Amino acid sequence: MTRHTIGLLLGTEEDWPTAFEEIMRRLGPVEGPDGGSHAFDVERITIEPFSLRDRPRYELVIDRLAYWYYVPREWLKKVAMMDDVYLLNSPFTFQSMEKHAAYCAMLRLGLKVPETVLVPYKNPVDNARYAYTAARYNQPFDLDAIAERIGYPLFMKPYDGGAWRGVSRINGPAELHAAYDASGEMLMHLQKAVDYDVFARSLSIGAETMVMKFQPDQPMHLRYAVDHNFLSPEGGEEVVTIGRLVNAFFKWEFNSCETLVKGGEVYPIDYANACPDVALTSLHYYFPWAMKALVRWCVFALVTGRRANIDMETDRYFAIAAETGMSYAEKLAAYRALADAYFETERYHDFCATRLPRLDQIVLDWVTGPDFDQLLVRTVQSVYPAHEHDKFIAHLRGLLHLWVRDESARLAVA
Numbered sequence: 116m117t118r119h120t121i122g123l124l125l126g127t128e129e130d131w132p133t134a135f136e137e138i139m140r141r142l143g144p145v146e147g148p149d150g151g152s153h154a155f156d157v158e159r160i161t162i163e164p165f166s167l168r169d170r171p172r173y174e175l176v177i178d179r180l181a182y183w184y185y186v187p188r189e190w191l192k193k194v195a196m197m198d199d200v201y202l203l204n205s206p207f208t209f210q211s212m213e214k215h216a217a218y219c220a221m222l223r224l225g226l227k228v229p230e231t232v233l234v235p236y237k238n239p240v241d242n243a244r245y246a247y248t249a250a251r252y253n254q255p256f257d258l259d260a261i262a263e264r265i266g267y268p269l270f271m272k273p274y275d276g277g278a279w280r281g282v283s284r285i286n287g288p289a290e291l292h293a294a295y296d297a298s299g300e301m302l303m304h305l306q307k308a309v310d311y312d313v314f315a316r317s318l319s320i321g322a323e324t325m326v327m328k329f330q331p332d333q334p335m336h337l338r339y340a341v342d343h344n345f346l347s348p349e350g351g352e353e354v355v356t357i358g359r360l361v362n363a364f365f366k367w368e369f370n371s372c373e374t375l376v377k378g379g380e381v382y383p384i385d386y387a388n389a390c391p392d393v394a395l396t397s398l399h400y401y402f403p404w405a406m407k408a409l410v411r412w413c414v415f416a417l418v419t420g421r422r423a424n425i426d427m428e429t430d431r432y433f434a435i436a437a438e439t440g441m442s443y444a445e446k447l448a449a450y451r452a453l454a455d456a457y458f459e460t461e462r463y464h465d466f467c468a469t470r471l472p473r474l475d476q477i478v479l480d481w482v483t484g485p486d487f488d489q490l491l492v493r494t495v496q497s498v499y500p501a502h503e504h505d506k507f508i509a510h511l512r513g514l515l516h517l518w519v520r521d522e523s524a525r526l527a528v529a
């Protein structure tokens with residue numbers, strides 16, 4: 116029996132870690148391709164001083180904390196660099212590659228990133244050398260002319276954005292100047308607005324991608340709509356490919372990707388959301404899928420001895436981008452092949468079918484039973500004020516009931 120310890124690096128969340136721990140417990144040991152048995156312990160990682168020579172207890176870590184808390188971030192770098200711990204996600208690409216870097220990479224690969232311009236800081240940078248340097252080297256620029264060239268409406272948003280911080284939609288010069296004045300010490304992009312038909316947000320966990328219809332104007336609990344046919348089959352494939360490409364390129368294994376779809380064209384706008392929100396209250400219907408995918412991917416990585424790798428190897432993608440004889444669709448197919456090779460997609464699906472055949476039923480039984488309902492109730496109680504508890508409990512129960520119905524039908528056919 117081989118034992119594997121999975122570490123969870125957590126902030127305030129209680130819902131998905133509880134779900135993950137419970138599904139792993141119900142799953143029990145898994146037989147590997149070599150016939151050996153593999154058992155899994157899941158532990159929540161605590162923050163404490165560490166010697167750079169310490170050996171970590173964890174073989175794999177899922178991180179939802181290091182994006183704002185730097186002690187665990189530096190610990191993640193240490194265990195990635197020194198101990199080959201398998202990370203969802205590696206700080207070497209997650210913390211060093213923000214939205215701006217991701218735009219640049221995807222532009223080079225020929226993706227339809229809307230016209231985007233980086234403008235210098237509105238306020239002086241807090242550094243004694245700034246005044247002299249700016250006076251000597253900063254070129255004056257005409258913000259209105261840049262905006263005119265891009266065309267209104269446009270978006271102003273931080274180069275390293277997340278969670279809508281500092282994002283504004285701009286319809287004309289007055290709003291442009293107001294938003295730029297307000298940007299202060301933030302470094303901003305101006306980006307052409309896409310007047311989209313539908314917003315597709317994909318969540319990827321390892322080799323799996325779920326494409327969901329996203330409604331950014333709705334409150335959190337209504338942003339993901341349950342709709343299985345909102346894209347054409349080709350459009351859906353393209354969104355999956357873009358998500359998987361971004362993730363393979365940056366070696367992000369747990370990330371969400373936002374694309375705007377307009378008349379058959381897919382425009383990616385935000386895809387540096389590594390370690391994304393997977394709360395029960397926002398994912399609702401899709402929550403069981405996300406938990407299963409997380410369990411499957413961790414088990415697959417551990418049992419097959421998948422190695423973490425912090426080399427970027429970007430040249431392989433850029434070589435395809437530089438091919439003059441290839442169409443956009445051909446390039447996407449070639450990128451997809453590289454991405455699927457990175458995620459070992461075929462081997463992964465075969466592993467799930469042969470090594471984890473019971474998982475679907477285990478999760479269905481759990482979601483149908485009282486333990487899950489308790490988790491749902493406790494989660495609502497911790498997220499919403501008392502007078503909204505009944506409403507949100509009913510809302511989530513309804514959506515999960517719908518999932519149970521669909522999943523039961525799916526398993527009955529399978």
Ligand SMILES: Nc1ncnc2c1ncn2[C@@H]1O[C@H](COP(=O)(O)OP(=O)(O)O)[C@@H](O)[C@H]1O
Nearest residue numbers: 270276277278279280282306307308309331385
């Ligand atoms: N180019 C664009 N065209 C249309 N809508 C956009 C564009 N850029 C951003 N938005 C809107 O603003 C929201 C936040 O922008 P986004 O780039 O996703 O920033 P964040 O990283 O903060 O989520 C998006 O979800 C979308 O609704």
Ligand SMILES: [Mg+2]
Nearest residue numbers: 278279373385
């Ligand atoms: Mg976004």
